[in-house]
Amino acid sequence: MKELHGGLVRISRGDVLYHEGDDLTYFYTAKVGQGARFKHLPNGDRQLVSFIFPGDIVGLQAVLESGATTTVSAASDMVLCRFHKSKLKDLFRESPNRAYSLVWIAAVEESFLAETIATLGQRSAIERMAWAFLQIHERLTAVGLKQGDSVIFPFTQRDMADALGLSLVHTNKTLARLRSCMRWENGLITLTDKIALSEIAMTTPEEPKNRPLL
Amino acid sequence: MKELHGGLVRISRGDVLYHEGDDLTYFYTAKVGQGARFKHLPNGDRQLVSFIFPGDIVGLQAVLESGATTTVSAASDMVLCRFHKSKLKDLFRESPNRAYSLVWIAAVEESFLAETIATLGQRSAIERMAWAFLQIHERLTAVGLKQGDSVIFPFTQRDMADALGLSLVHTNKTLARLRSCMRWENGLITLTDKIALSEIAMTTPEEPKNRPLL
DNA sequence: CGACCTGTTGATGTCCCTCAAAGGGGGTGG
DNA sequence: CCACCCCCTTTGAGGGACATCAACAGGTCG
Numbered sequence: 001m002k003e004l005h006g007g008l009v010r011i012s013r014g015d016v017l018y019h020e021g022d023d024l025t026y027f028y029t030a031k032v033g034q035g036a037r038f039k040h041l042p043n044g045d046r047q048l049v050s051f052i053f054p055g056d057i058v059g060l061q062a063v064l065e066s067g068a069t070t071t072v073s074a075a076s077d078m079v080l081c082r083f084h085k086s087k088l089k090d091l092f093r094e095s096p097n098r099a100y101s102l103v104w105i106a107a108v109e110e111s112f113l114a115e116t117i118a119t120l121g122q123r124s125a126i127e128r129m130a131w132a133f134l135q136i137h138e139r140l141t142a143v144g145l146k147q148g149d150s151v152i153f154p155f156t157q158r159d160m161a162d163a164l165g166l167s168l169v170h171t172n173k174t175l176a177r178l179r180s181c182m183r184w185e186n187g188l189i190t191l192t193d194k195i196a197l198s199e200i201a202m203t204t205p206e207e208p209k210n211r212p213l214l
Numbered sequence: 215m216k217e218l219h220g221g222l223v224r225i226s227r228g229d230v231l232y233h234e235g236d237d238l239t240y241f242y243t244a245k246v247g248q249g250a251r252f253k254h255l256p257n258g259d260r261q262l263v264s265f266i267f268p269g270d271i272v273g274l275q276a277v278l279e280s281g282a283t284t285t286v287s288a289a290s291d292m293v294l295c296r297f298h299k300s301k302l303k304d305l306f307r308e309s310p311n312r313a314y315s316l317v318w319i320a321a322v323e324e325s326f327l328a329e330t331i332a333t334l335g336q337r338s339a340i341e342r343m344a345w346a347f348l349q350i351h352e353r354l355t356a357v358g359l360k361q362g363d364s365v366i367f368p369f370t371q372r373d374m375a376d377a378l379g380l381s382l383v384h385t386n387k388t389l390a391r392l393r394s395c396m397r398w399e400n401g402l403i404t405l406t407d408k409i410a411l412s413e414i415a416m417t418t419p420e421e422p423k424n425r426p427l428l
Numbered sequence: 429c430g431a432c433c434t435g436t437t438g439a440t441g442t443c444c445c446t447c448a449a450a451g452g453g454g455g456t457g458g
Numbered sequence: 459c460c461a462c463c464c465c466c467t468t469t470g471a472g473g474g475a476c477a478t479c480a481a482c483a484g485g486t487c488g
Contacts, residue, residue: 092325099310104314106324109324113327117331120455121334125476135219163335165335168435169437169477172435176437384445388472389468434485441478441479446474448469448470453465455462
């Protein structure tokens with residue numbers, strides 16, 4: 001983990017920012033690159049809880065609760081902006097508006113986790129996958145991580161399997177069944193039939209939420 | 215929905231506090247009774263996202279994002295404390311400490327949702343159920359909702375099925391397989407073998423988190 | 429060139445869903 | 459007060475979606 005000027009931090013693809021159980025003295029906002037938060041079970045299984053895209057806040061929960069409940073690692077090289085936890089109380093005292101934004105962000109995040117829960121609980125494999133790709137595509141488009149009409153997505157099928165709660169094999173086979181609607185090759189996602197994908201995912205095409213910034 | 219003095223609100227078992235999509239002008243804290251937050255899919259399936267116990271904050275996300283993403287209904291008669299959403303900005307301006315607590319609560323809630331995601335994604339039916347009962351027992355004990363060495367839990371097997379992402383039938387059968395460790399009858403949960411339950415659930419017996427209050 | 433990781437595909441098994449039916453309790457109306 | 463109905467619970471039978479096991483190809487790195 002390299003330190004840059006002004007609290008900027010750089011980590012490489014595969015590196016871990018912090019582990020489950022770590023006591024954090026800093027929290028972060030993601031500036032460049034992508035990562036993910038994982039939860040590990042005693043038997044070695046792991047669940048990808050959420051992807052981390054530019055603009056996301058990382059480790060706030062760990063700072064507040066004094067103890068990380070997830071492991072954060074980088075799927076591509078990343079740059080993050082680092083804040084000392086003592087800055088947090090200052091923020092609330094001196095800048096109510098930004099503190100308000102913070103709660104707002106937490107609320108948006110919570111609402112997204114709730115939708116993820118609904119997906120894991122109620123949707124079939126192919127439905128989950130269609131839903132996930134629509135979500136990811138939307139988020140990545142919003143932050144401008146695109147290349148032509150594809151979006152950049154540096155994860156593996158194993159990551160996706162752990163995100164959707166499916167086996168790697170079944171993830172691969174389900175992916176094949178979606179080839180008529182989308183492609184995922186060389187770290188690029190291309191949605192060729194968004195309508196069909198939405199129908200499979202059982203999503204009502206919703207307007208993108210405005211995400212507050214710090 | 216009956217209004218009491220001083221912003222207290224009473225709703226009856228089965229009543230809905232608000233629906234998915236509603237625009238809320240108030241948010242709440244639960245004082246008495248229990249409820250749940252649901253997410254509904256177009257095909258009629260529903261997912262119980264989280265249980266609502268005394269002390270929990272309800273509808274904060276809906277107020278902030280202007281639009282509820284979940285439906286909240288009561289599993290028993292409930293009493294809630296109601297706050298106008300305009301109070302929120304006042305809170306941040308005038309009482310940084312309580313605003314700080316608010317973010318803290320949101321962070322705890324988020325961390326719990328993350329664990330739920332891991333459960334739905336990685337645990338088998340019996341593991342999920344064991345995990346859920348341990349969680350519920352701990353929360354209800356913490357808020358003092360017990361009766362002898364049982365805790366009060368006014369939900370149905372259908373609710374539990376929707377919480378765990380299982381069918382009602384399989385929920386019932388799995389429940390039967392857990393009878394050597396626990397009982398759930400007449401709205402009361404009794405854990406007769408917590409150790410065995412923890413082993414099934416693959417949980418490390420963790421110290422209870424201190425939950426901040428408003 | 430070999431070790432390793434990622435992606436791909438086939439065969440086999442199983443956990444859990446769906447369908448079906450019956451009993452108990454509580455509420456409502458005759 | 460009893461008949462009826464609805465909701466919740468319980469149990470059995472059968473089928474399907476997904477997991478597990480196994481093997482191979484391509485790419486990257488040491």
